[in-house]
Amino acid sequence: MMVQALGLMLGSSFIFLTGTTREVGVLMLWMTVFGFCKGLHDADKSI
Numbered sequence: 001m002m003v004q005a006l007g008l009m010l011g012s013s014f015i016f017l018t019g020t021t022r023e024v025g026v027l028m029l030w031m032t033v034f035g036f037c038k039g040l041h042d043a044d045k046s047i
Helices: 002-020 024-046
Strands: none
Touching: 002 024
16 A cells, blocks of 8 residues: 555656646656656556
8 A cells, every 4th residue: 555655646746747847858757757656556456
C-alpha cells in the first residue's frame, strides 16, 4: 500500500507540472517521470 501511495503522491505533482509547462523537452521529461510513478502505482496492484 505504501508503494501505491508513493506513486500516487509523486505522480500527481508531475501531472500538475505537465499541465503548466511551455517547453516540449520539459513536457516530455515530466510525462516520462509521471509514467514511472504510474508504473509504481499500477505494479503493486497485481500482488
